[in-house]
Amino acid sequence: xxxxxxxxxxxxxxxxxxxxxxGLYAAKELxxxxxxxxxxxxxxxxxxxPLLYQVATAALSPGDIAQPIxxxxxxxxxxxxxxxxxxxxxxxxxxxxxxxxxxxxxxxxVAAGARHSYFGHDEWEQFAPGLKSMEDVLxxxxxxxxxxxxxxxAETPEERKKALTFVVVGAGPTGVEMAGAxxxxxxxxxxxxxxxxxxxxxxVVLVDAAPRVLPAFTPGLSESARKQLEQLQVEVRTGVMxxxxxxxxVHVGEELISARTVVWAAGNAASPLGKSLGAELDRAGRVxxxxxxxxxxxxxxxxxxxxxxxxxxxxxxxxxVCPVAMQMGRHAARNILATIxxxxxxxxxxxxxxxxxxxxxxxxxxxxxxxxxxGFFAWLSWLFIHLIFLIGFRNQVFVFLQWMWxxxxxxxxxxxxxxxxxxxxxxxxxxx
Amino acid sequence: xxxxxxxxxxxxxxxxxxxxxxGLYAAKELxxxxxxxxxxxxxxxxxxxPLLYQVATAALSPGDIAQPIxxxxxxxxxxxxxxxxxxxxxxxxxxxxxxxxxxxxxxxxVAAGARHSYFGHDEWEQFAPGLKSMEDVLxxxxxxxxxxxxxxxAETPEERKKALTFVVVGAGPTGVEMAGAxxxxxxxxxxxxxxxxxxxxxxVVLVDAAPRVLPAFTPGLSESARKQLEQLQVEVRTGVMxxxxxxxxVHVGEELISARTVVWAAGNAASPLGKSLGAELDRAGRVxxxxxxxxxxxxxxxxxxxxxxxxxxxxxxxxxVCPVAMQMGRHAARNILATIxxxxxxxxxxxxxxxxxxxxxxxxxxxxxxxxxxGFFAWLSWLFIHLIFLIGFRNQVFVFLQWMWxxxxxxxxxxxxxxxxxxxxxxxxxxx
Numbered sequence: 001x002x003x004x005x006x007x008x009x010x011x012x013x014x015x016x017x018x019x020x021x022x023g024l025y026a027a028k029e030l031x032x033x034x035x036x037x038x039x040x041x042x043x044x045x046x047x048x049x050p051l052l053y054q055v056a057t058a059a060l061s062p063g064d065i066a067q068p069i070x071x072x073x074x075x076x077x078x079x080x081x082x083x084x085x086x087x088x089x090x091x092x093x094x095x096x097x098x099x100x101x102x103x104x105x106x107x108x109x110v111a112a113g114a115r116h117s118y119f120g121h122d123e124w125e126q127f128a129p130g131l132k133s134m135e136d137v138l139x140x141x142x143x144x145x146x147x148x149x150x151x152x153x154a155e156t157p158e159e160r161k162k163a164l165t166f167v168v169v170g171a172g173p174t175g176v177e178m179a180g181a182x183x184x185x186x187x188x189x190x191x192x193x194x195x196x197x198x199x200x201x202x203x204v205v206l207v208d209a210a211p212r213v214l215p216a217f218t219p220g221l222s223e224s225a226r227k228q229l230e231q232l233q234v235e236v237r238t239g240v241m242x243x244x245x246x247x248x249x250v251h252v253g254e255e256l257i258s259a260r261t262v263v264w265a266a267g268n269a270a271s272p273l274g275k276s277l278g279a280e281l282d283r284a285g286r287v288x289x290x291x292x293x294x295x296x297x298x299x300x301x302x303x304x305x306x307x308x309x310x311x312x313x314x315x316x317x318x319x320x321v322c323p324v325a326m327q328m329g330r331h332a333a334r335n336i337l338a339t340i341x342x343x344x345x346x347x348x349x350x351x352x353x354x355x356x357x358x359x360x361x362x363x364x365x366x367x368x369x370x371x372x373x374x375g376f377f378a379w380l381s382w383l384f385i386h387l388i389f390l391i392g393f394r395n396q397v398f399v400f401l402q403w404m405w406x407x408x409x410x411x412x413x414x415x416x417x418x419x420x421x422x423x424x425x426x427x428x429x430x431x432x
Numbered sequence: 433x434x435x436x437x438x439x440x441x442x443x444x445x446x447x448x449x450x451x452x453x454x455g456l457y458a459a460k461e462l463x464x465x466x467x468x469x470x471x472x473x474x475x476x477x478x479x480x481x482p483l484l485y486q487v488a489t490a491a492l493s494p495g496d497i498a499q500p501i502x503x504x505x506x507x508x509x510x511x512x513x514x515x516x517x518x519x520x521x522x523x524x525x526x527x528x529x530x531x532x533x534x535x536x537x538x539x540x541x542v543a544a545g546a547r548h549s550y551f552g553h554d555e556w557e558q559f560a561p562g563l564k565s566m567e568d569v570l571x572x573x574x575x576x577x578x579x580x581x582x583x584x585x586a587e588t589p590e591e592r593k594k595a596l597t598f599v600v601v602g603a604g605p606t607g608v609e610m611a612g613a614x615x616x617x618x619x620x621x622x623x624x625x626x627x628x629x630x631x632x633x634x635x636v637v638l639v640d641a642a643p644r645v646l647p648a649f650t651p652g653l654s655e656s657a658r659k660q661l662e663q664l665q666v667e668v669r670t671g672v673m674x675x676x677x678x679x680x681x682v683h684v685g686e687e688l689i690s691a692r693t694v695v696w697a698a699g700n701a702a703s704p705l706g707k708s709l710g711a712e713l714d715r716a717g718r719v720x721x722x723x724x725x726x727x728x729x730x731x732x733x734x735x736x737x738x739x740x741x742x743x744x745x746x747x748x749x750x751x752x753v754c755p756v757a758m759q760m761g762r763h764a765a766r767n768i769l770a771t772i773x774x775x776x777x778x779x780x781x782x783x784x785x786x787x788x789x790x791x792x793x794x795x796x797x798x799x800x801x802x803x804x805x806x807g808f809f810a811w812l813s814w815l816f817i818h819l820i821f822l823i824g825f826r827n828q829v830f831v832f833l834q835w836m837w838x839x840x841x842x843x844x845x846x847x848x849x850x851x852x853x854x855x856x857x858x859x860x861x862x863x864x
Binding site for chain 2: 044061062063064068070071074080082083145146149152153192193194195196394397398401402405409
C-alpha cells in the first residue's frame with residue numbers, strides 16, 4: 001500500500017457537482033468535517049433562482065441575487081471550489097471528466113439541476129427563452145424592455161399591438177410571477193416614459209394546458225391567484241394547448257396570439273449528466289434514486305435536487321423546489337459522513353413546510369399547511385421567507401432596500417438593457 | 433407652401449445623436465422649449481462613465497451607474513427618445529441615416545463620444561479591452577475575476593504568476609483608478625477566498641510612456657498620486673513605451689511582462705460619425721469646431737463633447753472630460769434656441785472648476801484651482817462630487833449605501849461573473 005492510498009484512507013474525497021441549493025447545503029453541512037471536498041460549478045456564483053424573475057423584469061440587479069460560491073464557503077477549510085464544465089461521470093472508475101481534466105472521488109454528490117424543456121421542440125427556445133440562468137434572464141430583460149422601444153417606433157397599429165403583447169407559457173409559480181411582474185412593469189413603472197405608446201395598453205397572456213393556475217396548490221388558492229392576476233389585467237387562459245411558438249407569436253389551439261415577446265415557464269429537463277450515471281431515468285431525465293439518495297449499485301454516488309426523482313415518501317415525485325434541494329443536500333452530506341464513520345445511511349424524508357407564490361405588489365398566495373391565505377399577508381410572508389433564504393447579509397440588506405424603494409415609488413431600478421437594439425424581430429443574444 | 437413646411441416653420445426639429453453627458457445636458461436645456469427634439473442612441477441608458485471602473489472591479493452593479501434616457505427626460509414633452517444605430521450624417525440633405533430609416537433635422541447636435549484607440553494596433557483590443565461601454569467593463573470584470581480562478585487551478589508557478597499579473601496601460605485618471613482598484617480587490621476583498629492562491633501575491637503594473645502619472649495634474653499632485661499607488665503595491669512604470677500586447681502579456685521596451693489580464697486605458701478615438709460631416713478632423717478623429725460649436729459652412733450642425741476639438745480658448749484642445757461635455761451640451765442648446773429666436777450664437781467658454789482622480793480607499797488627489805490636495809480629504813471630495821453628478825436619486829442613494837458598505841467591510845458586492853469560464857487563455861466574450 002503506497003503513501004497516497006494511506007492518505008486517501010485517512011481523508012476520503014467528496015466531489016460535489018453543482019453549486020445550487022443542493023450542492024451548497026451539502027458542502028455547508030460537511031464544512032470542517034473529516035472529508036476533503038471539491039465543488040465543481042460552471043459559474044463562480046450561487047444563484048438564488050426564486051428571484052430570477054425579478055432580474056428579468058428589472059426589479060433587481062444580477063449581483064443582488066448571486067454570491068460567489070467560494071465566498072459563501074470561505075470558512076470551510078476542507079473545501080476547494082473549482083470552476084469547471086463537467087462533461088460526464090465515469091462511475092466505474094470513480095472519476096468526473098471535465099474536458100481534458102479528470103477528478104477522482106471516493107464519494108460523489110450530483111446536484112447539477114435542470115434546464116427548461118420544450119417537450120421536443122427545442123427550436124422554440126430562440127423565440128421563448130426560459131428562466132434558469134443569469135444569462136437566460138438578462139436575455140429576457142432585454143427582450144421585455146426592447147419590446148416597449150419597438151412599440152415606440154412601430155409604423156403600424158398591428159406592429160405596435162404585437163410589440164406590446166407578452167405571452168407567458170406555463171402557469172406554475174415562475175409563470176405566474178413573470179406574468180404579474182410584466183403587467184406591473186407595463187402598467188405602473190414604465191407608464192409615462194413613452195410618447196407613442198401607452199404602456200397601459202400592454203397585453204399580458206398567461207397560457208397553460210392545465211385546467212387552473214398553480215395546480216400544485218389547492219383549488220381555492222388557485223382561484224384566489226387567478227383573481228389577483230386578473231386585477232393586474234393579466235389574461236389567464238388555462239386548459240389550452242400551445243401548438244407552436246415562432247417569430248409571429250404563439251399558436252394556442254387554432255388561434256394565433258401575435259406577440260413579440262414570449263416567456264417559457266413550462267417544463268423542466270434534468271441535466272444531461274444523469275445519463276452518464278447509468279441509472280434509471282424518468283421522462284424528464286431525472287435519476288431514480290434509492291431511499292437514501294444513492295443510485296442502485298453505487299452507494300458512493302448520491303443524486304439530489306432537481307436531478308433526482310424521489311418517490312419513496314408519497315408515491316409521487318417530490319417537486320423541484322428549493323426546500324427539497326436544501327434538505328436533500330443536507331441529508332446526502334449526513335449519509336456520506338455516516339458511511340465514513342462506519343454507520344449505515346438513513347432514508348431521506350422530506351419535511352414539507354408549505355409553499356407560496358407571489359403575483360405582484362401586495363398580492364400572493366400561501367399554503368403553510370396549518371393555514372392557507374391569499375393577498376397582502378401572503379405577500380408579506382413571501383417577502384420575508386425569500387429574504388431569509390437569500391444568501392449573504394449584504395444581498396439581504398440591499399434587496400430589502402430595493403423592495404422598499406420600489407414599493408414606495410412604483411419604480412424599477414434596474415432598467416438597464418445590455419446589448420444593442422435591433423428594430424426587427426426579437427433581439428439577438430448578447431450581441432455587441 | 434404646403435402644410436408640412438408651415439408646421440416645420442413653427443416648431444423646428446433638433447436631432448441629438450448620443451445620450452452621454454453632452455446630448456443629455458443639451459436635451460435638458462431645451463426641455464419644453466419651442467423646438468421638437470429627437471434623441472438617438474444605440475442603448476436605452478445614459479451611462480455615468482466616471483464610475484465604469486467600479487463596475488469593472490466589482491464594486492458596483494451595472495444598473496447602479498446607468499439610467500434609462502427616456503426616464504431621465506420623461507418631463508420633456510417636446511422630446512422623443514429613439515433607439516437607433518446612426519450610420520452617417522448627410523449634411524447636404526439635412527438628414528441622419530440609421531440603417532433603412534432616415535431622420536430629417538433643422539438643427540443637429542452630434543455628441544457620439546469616443547472609443548479607445550490602439551494607435552493603429554486594433555489587434556491588441558482582444559487582449560486588452562478598454563473602458564467605454566457597459567459591455568467593455570463587464571468583459572473586464574469577467575477577465576479580472578477569472579484571473580484569480582485561473583491562478584487557483586494553475587499547474588505551474590509560472591502559470592500562476594502570469595494569472596496574477598495585471599497590466600494597466602495608460603496612467604491617466606482611468607488607468608490610475610483601475611490600477612488602484614485591482615490592487616485593492618486583490619489584496620483586500622478577495623484575500624482569504626482562495627486555497628492555492630494568496631491574492632496578496634497579485635502584481636499590478638501601471639505603464640505609461642509619459643514621464644509621470646496623471647500628467648494633466650501638477651507635478652506635485654502627480655508625485656502624491658505615485659506615492660499613494662505605491663502604498664497599494666502598484667508598480668508604477670512611467671516613461672516606457674508599450675511595444676506590443678498579445679496572449680503572453682505586454683512587451684515594454686525589451687522586457688515581456690507576462691500577464692493574463694491587460695487593461696487598456698490609453699488613447700481615445702472619436703466616433704467615426706465625424707467623418708461623414710465633411711469637416712476638418714484632428715489625428716484622434718475629432719471634429720474641429722468653430723467658437724460657437726458649429727462646423728464651418730454648416731451653422732445648423734453643432735459638435736460637442738469627446739467628438740469635438742475646441743482650441744479657441746487656450747490654443748490647446750479642451751480635455752475629453754464630463755464637465756466639458758456638459759457645458760458644451762448646455763451651450764449648444766442655448767445657441768440653437770438663440771438662432772430660433774433670431775438672436776446670434778455666442779462663443780463657447782469653458783469654466784474649468786478643477787479636476788480630481790481617485791486612487792483607492794481614502795486615497796485621491798484634487799486640484800480645485802484655489803487649492804490642491806491629496807489623501808483622505810481629496811478622496812472624500814471625489815466621492816461627494818461623483819455622487820452629485822450621478823444621474824437619478826435612486827442611483828445616488830444606492831451607490832452611497834454600497835460605498836459605505838464596502839468601506840466598512842472591505843468587501844465587494846458585485847463579484848458576479850457573466851459567461852462561462854474557459855481555463856486556457858483569456859475568456860471569450862459573453863460566451864454561453
